[in-house]
Amino acid sequence: xxxxxxxxxxRLLLAAAILYLVLIQPNHPAAMTWGALGMFPLEFPALxxxxxxxxxxxxxxxxxxxxVGALVAIVVLKLADFATFIAYNRxxxxxxxxxxxxxxxxxxxxSIGTPLAALAxxxxxxxxxxxxxxxxxxxxxxxxxxxxxxxxxxxxxxxVPALAVAVAEIGQARRVWELPPDLRAALxxxxxxxxxxxxxxxxxxxxxxxxxxxxxxxxxxxMLGAAPLFDHLGDTDVVLVYVESxxxxxxxxxxxxxxxxxxxxxxxxxxxxxxxxMRSGWSTAPMVGGQSWLAHGSVATGMWLDNQGxxxxxxxxxxRTLFHFAQAEGRRTVAIKPxxxxxxxxxxxxxxxxxxxxxxxxxxGEPFNWVTMPDQFTMHALxxxxxxxxxxxxxxxxxxxxxxxxxxxxxxxxxxxxxxxxGDGTVFNQWAxxxxxxxxxxxxxxxxxxxxxxxxxxxxxxxxxWAARHADDPPLIVMVGDHEPAxxxxxxxxxxxxxxxxxxxxxVDRFExxxxxxxxxxxPDTLPIRMDALRDGxxxxxxxxxx
Numbered sequence: 420x421x422x423x424x425x426x427x428x429x430r431l432l433l434a435a436a437i438l439y440l441v442l443i444q445p446n447h448p449a450a451m452t453w454g455a456l457g458m459f460p461l462e463f464p465a466l467x468x469x470x471x472x473x474x475x476x477x478x479x480x481x482x483x484x485x486x487v488g489a490l491v492a493i494v495v496l497k498l499a500d501f502a503t504f505i506a507y508n509r510x511x512x513x514x515x516x517x518x519x520x521x522x523x524x525x526x527x528x529x530s531i532g533t534p535l536a537a538l539a540x541x542x543x544x545x546x547x548x549x550x551x552x553x554x555x556x557x558x559x560x561x562x563x564x565x566x567x568x569x570x571x572x573x574x575x576x577x578x579v580p581a582l583a584v585a586v587a588e589i590g591q592a593r594r595v596w597e598l599p600p601d602l603r604a605a606l607x608x609x610x611x612x613x614x615x616x617x618x619x620x621x622x623x624x625x626x627x628x629x630x631x632x633x634x635x636x637x638x639x640x641x642m643l644g645a646a647p648l649f650d651h652l653g654d655t656d657v658v659l660v661y662v663e664s665x666x667x668x669x670x671x672x673x674x675x676x677x678x679x680x681x682x683x684x685x686x687x688x689x690x691x692x693x694x695x696x697m698r699s700g701w702s703t704a705p706m707v708g709g710q711s712w713l714a715h716g717s718v719a720t721g722m723w724l725d726n727q728g729x730x731x732x733x734x735x736x737x738x739r740t741l742f743h744f745a746q747a748e749g750r751r752t753v754a755i756k757p758x759x760x761x762x763x764x765x766x767x768x769x770x771x772x773x774x775x776x777x778x779x780x781x782x783x784g785e786p787f788n789w790v791t792m793p794d795q796f797t798m799h800a801l802x803x804x805x806x807x808x809x810x811x812x813x814x815x816x817x818x819x820x821x822x823x824x825x826x827x828x829x830x831x832x833x834x835x836x837x838x839x840x841x842g843d844g845t846v847f848n849q850w851a852x853x854x855x856x857x858x859x860x861x862x863x864x865x866x867x868x869x870x871x872x873x874x875x876x877x878x879x880x881x882x883x884x885w886a887a888r889h890a891d892d893p894p895l896i897v898m899v900g901d902h903e904p905a906x907x908x909x910x911x912x913x914x915x916x917x918x919x920x921x922x923x924x925x926x927v928d929r930f931e932x933x934x935x936x937x938x939x940x941x942x943p944d945t946l947p948i949r950m951d952a953l954r955d956g957x958x959x960x961x962x963x964x965x966x
Contacts, residue, residue, distance in 0.1 A: 431564070434557035439463060441490055441554065442612045446500035446510070462613050470561040479562050487554045493616050494550060500615075505905055507708040512622055512726060535858065626728055633729050637722055637736040642744065642955060648962040649748045649817075655926065656806065656816040656894035657745075657961075661715060662878045663825040664871070665900030666916045667701070668909035670943070675872050682876050683919075683939040686883030693890035696927035698920045700935035701947035704902040707914055712765075714901040714950055715821065719769055721954035734768045741954045743770035745817040753805055755780070755820040757797045758790075771819075775804060784844035785851035787824070793833050794824040794881040796844045810892050822878050827904070828857035829867070829874040835884050864907060871908050886921045895922035897957070915947045929960045 442460035445451050466486065473479035499511035649657075669679035687697055704714050705725035713724045716733065719740040724730045742752040752771045756763060759776035766774045780800040782792040797820065805816055824832065833850035840846055860866045882898055900916030903909045919939055920930050933956055936942045948956055959965040 430560050434560035435467070437553050437557040438466065441494060444494060444497050444612070446497035446615060447504050448501060460612065467561055470558055471564050471566065473562065475562050483555065483558045483562060486558055487551060489616060490554055490612070491547065491551050493612055495547070496619055497615060505907065507706055507710070512626060513619060626726070633732050634736060637733055637738045640721070640739055642721070642958060642965070643739065645958070645962070646964040647748065648744050648958055648964055649750060650963050651926065651929065651961050652815065652895065654811045654815050655923065656810060656818065658801070658894045658896050659819045660882055660896060660898045661711065661821045661901045662875070662882070662898060663711060663821070663823055663901055664827070664904040665825060665875055665878065666903030666909060667913060668903055668911045669875060669917070670941070672910045674868055674910065675875070678872050678876050679879065680940060682879050682883070686879065687939040689883065689887055690890065690921060693887060695886065695890055695893055695921055696924035697939050698927050698930045698935040698937055699939055699941035700918050700933060700945050701915045701941055702899060702918050702953055703947045703949045704914045704916050705950060707903040707909070708905040709902070711821065711901045715819065717950040718899070718953045721951055723949065723951040734765055740769050741957065742817060742819070744958065746770055746772065749814070750817050751814040753816065753818045755797060755801050755818065757792050758821060758823045758826070760791060775800070782844040784847045787831055787851050788828055788857055790823050790826055792844060793847050794822040794878050795835055796841055796847065797822060798881060798885045799838060799841045822881070825874040825878045828861060829870040830854060830857060830860055832873050832877045835877070835880045838888060868908055871904060893922050895926050896920070917941050932960055
């Protein structure tokens, strides 16, 4: 073999390898193994045959443009799937998930800093440009192959059965049809990349249809016309507290059980001695890993908001929220949002009389990486801004508080300090930069899990200490985990989160109607209530006007 022939053969092999690797690229972390290299892509022979047949003419060039564009798009979708499977345990849905990009950017900025985040984005864009160039070169190498006439006839003959096999595998995998067992066993590989592309088209269409049905459902509200509401409360405030990333894993993962249940038992004993009652149960969140606003919105609206499309659809509807009903009964409604560093125009929909974003809470201390302020300052700000006057001397309150200390990256974590020492929050500066930064800790998943354990424990301690502080004039506290963390942290399946009710015994006892059991440890056998049913459940427990 001459040097020129050898060089040409190596170019063909390298071009084939590039196409092969792109076609077998997994979209799920569990599939990212060396075994993935052994999966033969059924699209591969058809693509090679088509490139040879169409050559470098106009038709061939148009085919290459379409091929490279489609492959690059599917590579990006696979990478997006990979990220959302890690974070949210689901695939990426282009119809509703594009909002995750700015959210991811803000999280990266807060976790590793703007320079490193910008460098990562620049690296990703550069890699995409390199990939596009590599695919264009690889497809061009095969398009420039000019085989003898018999070989071209062979490529044409190969194209039809190659396409047929790929289509058969796609149909079988997507349950479009059922192949006989012997034929399934005979399939030599999988047309995975083509299948991902087709599935995303079908997913987009299904999401659009689902949103149309959802808009109709949002207009049908069983609570419209119900009255009176919240009348069992009297002048008692209701404080709905969301604990970030707090899920059933705190009660089922051995890494967390002793710490979290130990703290809950201490809280229970302390609050019981102060005359407060407690009940606990379970609720099913619409997601895991992030997008807390979907959980908050599901509870507020009584609608199942499991994606951003549904969230946007309900914002555009006339749906009445828990806070609208509270307003109608003469109660003041407020939202405490320490994670919001930008304005929150969506908040106007929910029926709040006042919204306190991060800048409105008066924190003058340093941020804790992504976390703008410690949870203890957030609860202290609620008292200072809205609860400084005793109950009975002001308008009763229905407040939503979203705590953030247990949000990733879960470090550093301050101790719970004396409430009188909090001031403007600068007292927390001594802990704001304590220990290794996130980019160091997150190289070790065991360290990440341990930081998560401590962060959740801190948030639980804060709520327990705040409840104890107000035991003489107690509000009704409904503490809800908003969702489980990412699966590599939670270590358990499922979407259930704990719900704890703390407050005056006569009010807390009413939650027996929801099946919730006494104490701060939920019974593992208690049936969970979906978050979209919590709005009506709360209204039913606290109102005589709801059957």
